[in-house]
Amino acid sequence: MDTSHLPIGKNIMHYRKKKGISLDELARRSGVSKSMLSQIEQEKTNPTVITVWKISRALDTTIEELVETGTDSPIEVLRRSEAPVFYSEDNSCEIYVNSPIHMMDNLELYTLVFKPHGALNSKPHYPKAEEFLTVISGHIQVTAGEFSATLNEGDTARYRADRDHSIVNLSETEATAYLVVIFP
Amino acid sequence: MDTSHLPIGKNIMHYRKKKGISLDELARRSGVSKSMLSQIEQEKTNPTVITVWKISRALDTTIEELVETGTDSPIEVLRRSEAPVFYSEDNSCEIYVNSPIHMMDNLELYTLVFKPHGALNSKPHYPKAEEFLTVISGHIQVTAGEFSATLNEGDTARYRADRDHSIVNLSETEATAYLVVIFP
DNA sequence: AACAATGGTACAATATAATGAATGTAAATT
């Protein structure tokens, strides 16, 4: 039994106390015995996934939050002058990375600047990866798999990025967009 | 034993096959017995959290991905004309919601438009909430707790939002920024 | 003071997770 890598007990106690309920009440709500909850909070046992799932529902949170190790940091800034810049294959699109160095493993932020009719074509990312594209200026078309949509300034599209996908500037002028990529 | 709510077996088999390895190899890499892996994939047992954690590491993925129920959807679009708009308390900042309807529970996207010297002050969000702020145009100062930073166009700041935080336009002209809020 | 309620911990019994070895199937090798 080795739970030292996952602070489950600490997290459960934290959320329980944040909610202001006793072990007794949490036992009632979760269907997990009070004595088991006590043992978990004291890190004396390694619970099954279903047990943690039941507790997460009773605490109105997720399994992920209950297994996560916390971090703490001040404001982290990535300057445009330091931000890596990439280009699409035909150089019709500039890709500014907005993700600060100590980035979350599952999130990427970009600013995309397209030349007139410029395009950015991408291969499938990880399974279940998703993208959120907001048009800052211009008229853009986004395609993912067999789906396609045209976006005006201020519109936001959400689509699965675990298939071929592309972003095209439909206008005669430069277009700019903000891209959020999520790896689940 | 009730794992019907969490498709762990299916997910593990999916990632294992995607990686192209046998139960034997996964057992070697994860330190979980081959027979246990077989039982899990057949949903014949409810594994402990540590066991799933070991498997997730061996599969180069996360516990979350292994417990997640899949979804599938085409491109979802939120038009600027349909996007909810909020205002800061003194109406010095317009807040456009960029989050499509079927939004992920832990992610929010906004475009912020500040009047000259406009400000947006926020109370603490959920514990461990984080924000990523990219300046689209203008000169902005962001403060979180006792930390503060000034940002120019193209700069991105990352900070904890589980404490008082504010965003202020330092310039004499309008400023625009893109805000990504993450609830862990 | 005696009793009840609250909240958490310890303990013994029961249920089940996890293992190593055996078994089964199919394909490849001798």
Place this chain on the structure above:
DNA sequence: AATTTACATTCATTATATTGTACCATTGTT
């Protein structure tokens, strides 16, 4: 054809998760 290898499943045993109950300490009520 016989044997070996690769892959997955089953089985009996061991280890441990999980429970209900008892215990402990503190606070509140009668």
